Amino acid sequence: MSLDKNLLSKLAVGDKHGEDSPYFDGWKAYDNNPFHPEHNPQGVIQMGLAENQLCSDLIKDWIKANPHASICTAEGIDGFSDIAVFQDYHGLKQFRQAIAAFMERARGGRVRFEEERVVMSGGATGANETLMFCLADRGDAFLVPTPYYAAFDRDLSWRTGVRIIPVECNSSNNFQVTKQALESAYLNAQETGIKIKGLILANPSNPLGTSLGRETLQTLMDFINDKQIHLVCDEIYAATVFAEPGFISVAEMIQEMDHVNRDLIHIVYSLSKDMGLPGFRVGVVYSYNDAVVTCARRMSSFGLVSSQTQSFLAAMLSDQSFVDNFLKEVSKRVAKRHLIFTEGLKEMGVSCLRSNAGLFVLMDLRQMLRDQTFESEMALWRIIIDKVKINISPGSSFHCSEPGWFRVCFANMDEDTLQTALQRMKSFVLRHRENKKKRKSFQENLKLSFSSKMYDEHVRSPRLLSPHSPLVRT
Amino acid sequence: MGLPLMMERSSNNNNNKVELSRVAVSDTHGEDSPYFAGWKAYDENPYDETHNPSGVIQMGLAENQVSFDLLESYSEKKNPEGSLWGSKGSRGFRENALFQDYHGLKTFRQAMASFMEKIRGGKASFDPDRIVLTAGATAANELLTFILADPNDALLIPTPYYPGFDRDLRWRTGVRIVPIHCDSSNHFQITPEALETAYETARDANIRVRGVLITNPSNPLGATVQKKVLEDLLDFCVRKNIHLISDEIYSGSVFHESEFTSVAEIVENIDDVSVKERVHIVYSLSKDLGLPGFRVGTIYSYNDNVVRTARRMSSFTLVSSQTQHMLASMLSDEEFTEKYIRLNRERLRRRYETIVEGLKKEGIECLKGNAGLFCWMNLGFLLNTKTKEGELELWDVILKELKLNISPGSSCHCSEFGWFRVCFANMSEKTLEIALKRIHEFMDRRRRF
Secondary structure (H helix, E strand, O other), rough: OOOOOOOOOHHHHHHHHHHOOOHHHHHHHHHHHHHHHOEOOEEEEEEEOOOOOOOHHHHHHHHHHOHHHOOOOOOOOHHHHHHHHHOOOOOOOHHHHHHHHHHHHHHOOOOOOOOEEEEEHHHHHHHHHHHHHHHOOOEEEEEOOOOOOHHHHHHHHHHOOOEEEOOOHHHHHOOOOOOOOHHHHHHHHOOOOOOOHHHHOOOOOOOOOOOOHHHHHHHHHHHHHHHEEEEEEOOOOOHHOOOOOOOOHHHHHHOOOOOHHHHHHHEEEEEOOOOOHHOEEEEEEEOHHHHHHHHHHHHHOOOOOHHHHHHHHHHHHHOOHHHHHHHHHHHHHHHHHHHHHHHHHHHOOOOOOOOOOOOOOOOOOOOHHHHHHHHHHHHHHHHHHHOOOOOOOEEEHHOOOOOEEEEEEEEOOHHHHHHHHHHHHHHHHHHHHHHHHHHHHHOOOOOOOOHHHHHHHHHHOOOOOOOOOOHHHH | OOOEEEEEEOOOOOOOOOOOOHOOOOOOOOOOHHHHHHHHHHOOOEEEEEOOOOOOEEEEOOOOOHHHHHHHHHHHHHOOOOOHHHHHHHHHHHHHHHHHOOOHHHHHHHHHHHHHHOOOOOOOOHHHHHHEEEEEEOOOOHHHHHHHHOOEEEEEEEOOOOHHHEEEEOOOOOEEEEOOOHHHHHOOOOHHHHHHHHHHHHHHOOOEEEEEEEEEOOOOOOOOHHHHHHHHHHHHHHHHHOOOEEEEHHHHOOOOOOHOOOOHHHHHHOOOOHHHEEEEEEEOOOOOOOOHHHOOOOEEOHHHHHHHHHHHHHHHHOOOHHHHHHHHHHHOHHHHHHHHHHHHHHHHHHHHHHHHHHHOOOOOEOOOOEEEEEEEEHHHOOOOOOOHHHHHHHHHHHHHOOOOEEEHHHHHHOOOHHHHHHEEOOOHHEEEEEHHHHHHHHHHHHOOO
């Protein structure tokens, strides 16, 4: 006879942790049957996790050559006690300096970052939440262009009580956010009495894999300045940009746009994607607003970076030649993977949204949908997980307004596995095409598992509820 | 669409400052307390044996530096980061750097569970799957508050209590603290009457109480909570249908292990799930191991829902995988942990005895303590007036004249004035002697007048 659920807070018993989303079903499928080239070659290939595994060799080499960066080696042990007691929420000065320098170099040295404005947080997850706590009250709202990173729903809202108002973008212009879409979303919110405190977006975008052009950035800056609302730019994929127009940070735009109120501008950063170190929990809040810096710094007590990690990174990231080479390689290796994958898909007649950044592509499978609905998207997604054994992420989990788009990650595996994934996709796509042709000619069920009967079964399966997209509901 | 007003770029323009949230502009961050004013004085003029012998000695920071040599020699000999850094470390590094699973490294959780059991002399067992990791006890306490209470609800906390609770439990959560008043008549133990009074105070103000939070051993008292009191507390929580949180962050700093009863021991002998499920323990390596920089906190709950939710919420505050790995190595070394726990207790006890005896010689009494990194000193007899102002006046004198930063009881919400928390484990023995010398000189001067 257990305690009733009323004994926990509303926050705890609600579902705003977001884990009931189908987004996670794919992960579960992977966890239950993970691919391994030797031990489990028929397992599920994980392409739903945006991790960067392309450059760990560079970091390892640096570590081997720099034993002093560890507080546990003979070379570094003298620093052990000082580091172990260091819990000042300003963070180690060398660490802040190294992070500021790294951020500058990731922007080609086109901007300066002041180390006093570098504030730590528990990963970008913590940084985004902290900014919400600083900038908005419970019940206030932030505008977010769709499609957006699935976990924003949890990170921005769960404990803060801040609402997300989606700003719809669509493929007619490659999902670029427009002034009309922003104005329209803002107006709608106002009319329903919702107080908009700001706009938050990721640049480069997850899941689009695109970086914003100068004009769009100008539009955004003018918009928020006009409304005097905040702009939070999550630049977590900054170093993964590999093609035109290159990466233009909001930090650069500030330099160009003098009239914009700097107190409204805040950047979120992390080493989880660019450096592939998600385990180290290195999040950064960088704000041009002094009061926000002070507040975020106080709040960082709830999510400081381990001093052991700060110390290690301070050493590594102040090695300029290492950093410059690393940044060059990240961009190069991501570009290579991107090319292999998109060309491979192109060969089988599958296209992707044209992208120049990120650890993934947005694959266009609209042609393969039974009909242009999210139910069909889910049905297709289920087949890809269960039959093709690849975990990819359906667009609906990113609140995409159009069905048929899927985010596929390509940087969290070796090249052989990528090729295996491409081969599986190829077999699937070709068979699907054949079946479609045959279905047109014959009106009977086929033996192959990609028959329409199987397709219908999936649609009627109780597991396939409509995705929780607010756009679908309206 | 033109701008209604030309906004100046400089943030010096105070007339049209953009709004931040209520949470951001509130002062619940607590930094205006005298607790922190002393720290600032220290930062501006820190004592150093050779370079600044007349500087401020920091006795307001509960840090444990007495056992560093043990940690350092272990680290140097066994290099617990070794498997990530050496030539064998190829696969190890990458896997570790990618590991962001909020369950935490299993080896680390197992090591923590085993360490917590050792501290309790094996009188309680801990299931590694109930351990949720957070970046420090600061985060653990806030997280539990988010999970167990809604905004405007309250937690009951016995006074005097750790000043940081005002921020950690209330700031972003919107939850309130209602004090359970304790006093020196019974060595500041929690009484059933005090519990009822606190509960009724909340009820009369239409505030819903969701739980009781205790620190055991207590900060700032430096004393363990008696077994009978724990049983009464649990009883009270069952009757009122609320939670019991026990912050046991100083459990490894009890001078004699037999004198510590963890709430885990009490729960161990209870079968009724509806009783067990309201108990939650917070722990950290910041005090016992003296590693506050590494940000290692845990929540241990007997409630499955709480474990699951806390785990999800820990996404905002995970422990660095690099640190988890290093400590998993260190804490599973049984030889090391047994030696460490034993020696650490001894050294803290000796420090405590040194300072208490030194103070006694000057006619200054302390609460009888048996744990922690500080003593609870009674200077009531030195106050001009037995008020908060009187206490702060004396505190200021001690800071400015003696250059000792100690913590006034009022910053810990103590209802009696004249008590001060004095930390003794964050300095060398020599510095402690200097601090006692300054106190001796001060008392000498007073005696002459």
